């Protein structure tokens with residue numbers, strides 16, 4: 001990310017302690033970099049310790065400050081509890097949580113198994129809730145204020161063909177955002193969400209546009225004719241996580257160049273025309289990526 005494009009003053013996030021789930025790669029890494037650059041202490045978790053360690057070292061090398069990496073599969077509530085114990089022992093309560101970790105792949109729904117559904121729902125819906133619950137309980141008990149931010153998609157408003165488990169799970173987290181914004185607002189805990197459009201990352205492209213032929217990756221379908229740039233996402237995340245706009249609560253904000261208004265931001269326009277052979281080829285490519293990532297993992 002080009003940090004010179006961050007729109008906030010240096011030091012804005014000093015004293016903030018923020019956990020970014022899935023912070024080793026992709027959008028999580030970029031938001032972590034934005035928080036760090038502005039002075040926050042950042043904790044990142046994911047399933048690959050080596051990847052997390054590399055990211056933490058790289059970010060501290062670039063910007064100084066403190067990034068702590070924890071291998072943790074958010075599908076495992078005990079692992080979350082142990083990680084959050086370690087974070088608390090390292091300097092006390094968190095002031096912010098970014099629920100960014102996700103899993104997704106394009107598939108015709110009739111080709112999904114129960115395991116395939118659960119692989120996504122367990123990360124996106126259940127895992128996000130487990131993280132929020134574990135941390136929320138501690139903050140309530142200690143009477144500490146904090147901001148929670150979940151990374152969703154515009155499918156929470158439109159639904160989305162060919163990514164049904166993700167659309168369902170992210171819609172559930174949209175409901176969590178609105179529900180806890182009201183229920184836990186009185187504890188000083190606020191809940192917002194970002195619905196990013198296309199911000200290309202390696203993990204996403206391999207699973208949502210395998211071989212470059214699928215997905216909603218066509219820039220010409222977007223009114224602005226381009227994908228998002230990482231500093232744009234980071235600026236919105238800082239706005240929602242940093243001090244100064246705490247009255248924003250219970251909102252899900254799209255950052256997608258009006259792709260949602262133009263085309264629903266979904267895969268349907270491109271994918272509905274594909275046949276069996278194309279789907280077979282894409283499934284094989286996605287599974288190749290999954291196996292490669294799995295071989296790298298230290299948890300789960």
Ligand code: HXC
Nearest residue numbers: 102103104105107113115116119153197203204283286290
């Ligand atoms: C059909 C598939 C499949 C495919 C996996 N499965 N890929 N089924 N088509 N392409 C099935 C498997 O056959 C298996 O079911 C089940 O899913 C679990 O597969 P595993 O590989 O064992 O899963 P696991 O190792 O737990 O990995 C989880 C994962 C993987 C979700 C499948 O993709 C992952 O770890 N992803 C993390 C990174 C990621 O997805 N990034 C993209 C996020 S993009 P059976 O029945 O065979 O046992 C995003 C939104 C983008 O979130 C929004 C853009 C606008």
